[in-house]
Amino acid sequence: MMKTIHSYWAYIVLAILIFTVINAILGLIQKKEFTHKDFRLGLFTLITSHIQLLIGLGWYFMSPWYKSMKANGIDASNRLLAVEHPTVMILAIVLITIGWSKHKKEVKSESKFKKFAIFYGLGLVLILSRIPWSNWF
Ligand code: HEM
Numbered sequence: 140m141m142k143t144i145h146s147y148w149a150y151i152v153l154a155i156l157i158f159t160v161i162n163a164i165l166g167l168i169q170k171k172e173f174t175h176k177d178f179r180l181g182l183f184t185l186i187t188s189h190i191q192l193l194i195g196l197g198w199y200f201m202s203p204w205y206k207s208m209k210a211n212g213i214d215a216s217n218r219l220l221a222v223e224h225p226t227v228m229i230l231a232i233v234l235i236t237i238g239w240s241k242h243k244k245e246v247k248s249e250s251k252f253k254k255f256a257i258f259y260g261l262g263l264v265l266i267l268s269r270i271p272w273s274n275w276f
């Protein structure tokens with residue numbers, strides 16, 4: 140159940156994050172004004188990623204393989220899910236959250252788009268690098 144939610148919620152996180160990053164890059168290139176729509180997009184992305192964090196943490200400690208990992212330890216077969224996925228995803232969400240905080244302190248449109256492009260963009264790259272693609276879809 141928790142696993143299913145985490146698995147489907149990932150589509151939403153990924154879609155809205157990609158959209159926000161592209162939107163920020165376009166905003167920069169086309170020197171657009173940062174409007175309420177851009178603000179909301181950044182906020183929705185922040186919230187969906189925080190929810191994903193919560194669901195992920197919940198599933199991590201509830202999952203059957205967590206118990207087996209405690210008993211048998213970490214090896215090459217469960218390293219991605221046990222170590223790499225959670226740490227890199229948490230790092231990505233921290234970057235997104237930092238980007239959100241930093242954009243709020245900026246006044247110029249260009250600077251706001253830049254914070255989103257850099258921090259949300261880095262977060263996206265990290266997330267893409269550690270999704271267990273072969274288990275997903
Ligand atoms: C493990 C769980 C979570 C952690 C560690 C966490 C952490 C944080 C942190 C550090 C901030 C501060 C960002 C800033 O400086 O502006 C923040 C903001 C926020 N988080 Fe989370 N969060 C979690 C779960 C959630 C959940 C479940 C939701 C939504 C249902 C959520 C929604 C938000 C919102 C709306 C903001 C504020 C955005 C703003 O107006 O500045 N978070 N969170």
Ligand code: HEM
Nearest residue numbers: 146149152191192195196198199202220225228229274275
């Ligand atoms: C933006 C952040 C994240 C994204 C996009 C994401 C995405 C995914 C995806 C696509 C899967 C594969 C689901 C499947 O097998 O159908 C997965 C599995 C998993 N994720 Fe995440 N995840 C994120 C954050 C986290 C965090 C923060 C944790 C834990 C601290 C976590 C824990 C797990 C676990 C334990 C699994 C394995 C499920 C299983 O096979 O039993 N995830 N995640």
